[in-house]
Amino acid sequence: xxxxxxxxxxxxxxxxxxxxxxxxxxxxxxxxxxxxxxxxxxxxxxxxxxxxxxxxxxxxxxxxxxxxxxxxxxxxxxxxxxxxxxxxxxxxxxxxxxxxxxxxxxxxxxxxxxxxxxxxxxxxxxxxxxxxxxxxxxxxxxxxxxxxxxxxxxxxxxxxxxxxxxxxxxxxxxxxxxxxxxxxxxxxxxxxxxxxxxxxxxxxxxxxxxxxxxxxxxxxxxxxxxxxxxxxxxxxxxxxxxxxxxxxxxxxxxxxxxxxxxxxxxxxxxxxxxxxxxxxxxxxxxxxxxxxxxxxxxxxxxxxxxxxxxxxxxxxxxxxxxxxxxxxxxxxxxxxxxxxxxxx
Numbered sequence: 001x002x003x004x005x006x007x008x009x010x011x012x013x014x015x016x017x018x019x020x021x022x023x024x025x026x027x028x029x030x031x032x033x034x035x036x037x038x039x040x041x042x043x044x045x046x047x048x049x050x051x052x053x054x055x056x057x058x059x060x061x062x063x064x065x066x067x068x069x070x071x072x073x074x075x076x077x078x079x080x081x082x083x084x085x086x087x088x089x090x091x092x093x094x095x096x097x098x099x100x101x102x103x104x105x106x107x108x109x110x111x112x113x114x115x116x117x118x119x120x121x122x123x124x125x126x127x128x129x130x131x132x133x134x135x136x137x138x139x140x141x142x143x144x145x146x147x148x149x150x151x152x153x154x155x156x157x158x159x160x161x162x163x164x165x166x167x168x169x170x171x172x173x174x175x176x177x178x179x180x181x182x183x184x185x186x187x188x189x190x191x192x193x194x195x196x197x198x199x200x201x202x203x204x205x206x207x208x209x210x211x212x213x214x215x216x217x218x219x220x221x222x223x224x225x226x227x228x229x230x231x232x233x234x235x236x237x238x239x240x241x242x243x244x245x246x247x248x249x250x251x252x253x254x255x256x257x258x259x260x261x262x263x264x265x266x267x268x269x270x271x272x273x274x275x276x277x278x279x280x281x282x283x284x285x286x287x288x289x290x291x292x293x294x295x296x297x298x299x300x301x302x303x304x305x306x307x308x309x310x311x312x313x314x315x316x317x318x319x320x321x322x323x324x325x326x327x328x329x330x331x332x333x334x335x336x337x338x339x340x341x342x343x344x
Contacts, residue, residue: 032062032273034069035088036098039076040201044226046246047200047263048073051100053247054265058273061266070094076201082107089115095276096121102170108134112282119281121272124171126285133281137268139288141171141224141245142178142331144261144295147320148243149182151259151313152220153190155241155305162213164206164223164231165196172224175245175261177332179222182320184333193218203230210234232256241305248298255304259297259313267294291325 034055038048052071059067070088075081081104088097089111099108099122108122109129116133123137152161161183165176180192193216195209207230210221214234221235222243232249235242235256242253244260268286275284288294297317303310323329 031065032067032096032276033094034067034096034098035072035084035094036069036100037072037075037081037084037104038100039081039103040074040226042071042073044247045244045249045252046224046226046228048100048226049247050263051098051265054263054269057266058269078103078107082111085111089118089120092118095119096272098122117281119272119276121268121282126287128283128285132283135268135272135275135282136285137265137287138285139171139174139263139295140290141175141261141295142181143290143324144245144297145175145178146182146185146324146329146331147297147317148222148245148259148261149179149184149192150186150320151182151316152179152222152241152243153183153186154312154316155258155309156187156190156220158217158219159187159190160213160217161190161192161220161222162210162216162218162231163192163194164209164213164221164228165194166200166223166225166227167198168196174332175224179243181331181333185329191217197227199227200225201227203227206230207234214238214240250298250300250302253300254302257300258303258305259299259317262296262298263288264294264296267292290321297321 036051038051040048042049042052055069055071072084075084085097085099085107088094096119102125104122105125108120112120112131112134119133121135121137124139126136126138128134128136163176163179166172176194183190183192193213197205197209199205206227210231211234213221220241221231223231224245232242232253236254240256241258242256243258246263248260248262250257267288
């Protein structure tokens with residue numbers, strides 16, 4: 001055997017064990033990579049934007065040379081999300097695969113056991129399915145809901161407040177229930193009109209529900225999910241006040257906007273990234289709260305309220321935040337009765 005042929009043969013022998021192995025990109029360039037799917041647009045001013053903004057913030061903190069992410073938005077169809085999630089998991093290119101939407105839970109429960117070396121996260125829920133490579137996350141949205149309700153009750157002149165909910169599940173329901181509790185604690189005589197439209201994205205239907213509330217005397221509106229752009233428009237056109245959740249909607253609500261409960265998922269992402277770096281791929285759940293600053297009450301800088309009114313709003317928010325963090329407020333007192341869990 002000549003020397004050249006021997007060297008080639010040795011090289012081939014060394015390469016054979018590596019055939020079919022796709023080393024993770026992070027092992028080569030030390031970049032933490034995330035792939036995320038979400039049901040609506042990154043600028044929906046609600047649920048999907050809250051996660052997109054969090055990923056951007058983490059990228060800013062860590063630097064683009066250390067943190068990169070792919071975000072597939074507008075994936076409301078669960079089957080389409082399943083395709084993307086499977087491709088990402090199978091590629092081995094990502095440190096974390098995120099399914100941002102409670103409708104994706106069944107997909108994660110099926111995929112995670114197939115890819116035990118891939119870390120998954122999903123929400124809003126606290127169920128990890130007992131799997132060591134699944135993180136779950138949720139939001140105690142009843143906390144900001146309670147504060148929004150209390151402030152709204154103090155500002156309402158008609159004593160009628162309209163709520164437009166998407167589907168009566170998860171953080172959307174918690175927000176509405178907390179809002180109702182906050183109103184009741186502040187003004188027991190106030191009427192809270194709640195309509196669940198059965199959709200997260202049906203803007204025309206949400207607009208119709210908001211118009212109905214206005215016709216019934218509501219001078220304040222609130223709601224959850226990406227369809228709130230419709231009710232916000234109703235509030236602006238009719239000089240009503242608007243209270244929001246999930247994302248800061250000050251720019252679109254303009255003078256109508258007062259107060260927003262904003263989700264800061266970076267609180268969760270930071271810990272998940274650290275856990276993965278330490279070798280923990282899942283098995284833990286997280287909840288955003290006012291205390292851990294995953295929930296933040298943000299004021300509109302475009303509001304039409306007077307300085308005196310906003311001073312009262314600020315005092316109320318500060319006092320209630322302190323009381324909620326101390327466990328001194330019963331956020332969901334009506335949940336103890338079966339009637340309270342029924343659709344309004």
